[in-house]
Amino acid sequence: MVELVKINAPAEAGGPELPRNVEAEAALLGALMIDNRIAEDVQLKLKPEHFFEPLHGRIYEAIMKLVERDMVANPVTLKPMLDQDPALKELGGAGYLAQLTGNGAALLGARDFAAQIYDLALLRQLVNVGRELVENALDTSEDVNPREQIEQAEVALYKVSEGEGEVGSVKSFLHASTMAVQVAERALNSGGHVSGITTGLASLNEKIGGLHNSDLMILAGRPGMGKTSLATNIAYNAASRWLRDNADGIPPEKNMGAKTAFFSLEMSADQLATRVLAEQSGISGEALRMGKISRADFQNLSRAARELQELPLFIDDTPGLTIAALRTRARRLKRRHDIGFVVVDYLQLLQGTGKSGDNRVQEISEISRGLKTLAKELNVPVLALSQLSRAVEQREDKRPQLSDLRESGSIEQDADMVWFVFREDYYVAAKEPGNKESPEHLEWAQEMERIYGLAELIVAKQRHGSTGRIRMKFDAKITRFSDLADGGYMGDYE
Numbered sequence: 001m002v003e004l005v006k007i008n009a010p011a012e013a014g015g016p017e018l019p020r021n022v023e024a025e026a027a028l029l030g031a032l033m034i035d036n037r038i039a040e041d042v043q044l045k046l047k048p049e050h051f052f053e054p055l056h057g058r059i060y061e062a063i064m065k066l067v068e069r070d071m072v073a074n075p076v077t078l079k080p081m082l083d084q085d086p087a088l089k090e091l092g093g094a095g096y097l098a099q100l101t102g103n104g105a106a107l108l109g110a111r112d113f114a115a116q117i118y119d120l121a122l123l124r125q126l127v128n129v130g131r132e133l134v135e136n137a138l139d140t141s142e143d144v145n146p147r148e149q150i151e152q153a154e155v156a157l158y159k160v161s162e163g164e165g166e167v168g169s170v171k172s173f174l175h176a177s178t179m180a181v182q183v184a185e186r187a188l189n190s191g192g193h194v195s196g197i198t199t200g201l202a203s204l205n206e207k208i209g210g211l212h213n214s215d216l217m218i219l220a221g222r223p224g225m226g227k228t229s230l231a232t233n234i235a236y237n238a239a240s241r242w243l244r245d246n247a248d249g250i251p252p253e254k255n256m257g258a259k260t261a262f263f264s265l266e267m268s269a270d271q272l273a274t275r276v277l278a279e280q281s282g283i284s285g286e287a288l289r290m291g292k293i294s295r296a297d298f299q300n301l302s303r304a305a306r307e308l309q310e311l312p313l314f315i316d317d318t319p320g321l322t323i324a325a326l327r328t329r330a331r332r333l334k335r336r337h338d339i340g341f342v343v344v345d346y347l348q349l350l351q352g353t354g355k356s357g358d359n360r361v362q363e364i365s366e367i368s369r370g371l372k373t374l375a376k377e378l379n380v381p382v383l384a385l386s387q388l389s390r391a392v393e394q395r396e397d398k399r400p401q402l403s404d405l406r407e408s409g410s411i412e413q414d415a416d417m418v419w420f421v422f423r424e425d426y427y428v429a430a431k432e433p434g435n436k437e438s439p440e441h442l443e444w445a446q447e448m449e450r451i452y453g454l455a456e457l458i459v460a461k462q463r464h465g466s467t468g469r470i471r472m473k474f475d476a477k478i479t480r481f482s483d484l485a486d487g488g489y490m491g492d493y494e
Helices: 022-034 036-042 054-068 075-082 086-090 094-100 104-137 146-161 173-189 202-208 227-247 269-281 285-290 295-307 323-337 360-378 390-394 410-414 424-429 439-451
Strands: 216-220 260-264 313-316 341-345 382-386 417-422 454-462 468-475 480-483
Touching (some): 022 054, 022 094, 036 054, 036 104, 054 075, 054 086, 075 094, 104 146, 146 323, 202 454, 202 468, 216 227, 216 360, 216 410, 227 260, 227 269, 227 313, 227 341, 227 382, 227 480, 260 269, 260 323, 269 285, 269 295, 313 323, 323 360, 424 439
Parallel strands (some): 216 382, 216 417, 260 313, 260 341, 341 382
Antiparallel strands (some): 417 454, 454 468, 468 480
């Protein structure tokens, strides 16, 4: 058990002391000043906020600033930076810094000290979460929502489990710009197109640069357009790419795929699995369900099933999920399986917390904000499917517009990207003339031949780039979208 060292800042009167080891903090600082190379091992995880004694945190921060400038960090070079620190003056000024370096044996256990300081910081954060949880639970006023308290407690616990707590939400510009350069480097290494997770569609990757962490993407379309098929294709492509890159020994930060969580509120898990199997085996989903397959088809199906055994695609088909329950399940998948991509099919089937009463627009607003918060909280891309209003059907040009998003403008506001999937052949097929011998039917058949199997993905909003249309091929038999051989980009979208 870690010894609790008493220091200047006492625990609350009558209460237990917070977990800390100030001697380990002092020993680590001494080791860092003796050998600055130790900083390379501890600076990625250990932050100034993790030190219990504030003075030790400031000394650590000063050491790291000098190390980052390629300067020697020792009591002499640190003196000008900390000379005016009141807490240091009380302990003897620069003499205290020299005193910290007096124990050379600390060099042997420096990394262990750093790990212990970090772990104790997490325990203190856990204590704070517990105190707030107890205080909030004791509040019995009428406006208290127990479910909301549970949701907030789980968010706080998740942050502690990820090592974030209340620190880490504020980033210096140096840290933020370093992350931005890493994203650009990833795009460069991928051949100049993909800085995020691959969609498996080259034309879409080229347009959006892949799926980016913390982004909320809305994929919308009228029934029959194939939005679930496209989402399933992208989810499979991301998961299979992760499997392939991982098998090839590619490090996680350069892996172009992601373990994927698919929340299917409309279809069951086995229905989604049937779609993936149909796509990979080349057998129609209808034939699979009805058993109309040959021995050769069954062998292809068995081969595809074996290849997909290790696929990191997790399907949750729980119906009627609330946005709070979905976020809870997503956090659990992140913690257990380190998922890197979330798909929700579809947004309107989620439920709010119930505070909005009968106002469906407010409820949808709450859900869209919750999905965006989830993307930022887990630092993963979230793809949510959405319905469109019937206004599309009243226009001559059936291509969707942002104003067609059903029930709430907040969907458009919260989304980083909005995509519409559109298949012209779906509408033209419904206009087939009854007389197959008429000139009108011949004209219709020629039109169908020209557009059959073609689809458009309309990027109607993109925070990070331009909008536009992408042409794709859609094989309705196996519900698969793929790139057109002649390239799919159709220019800017007006």
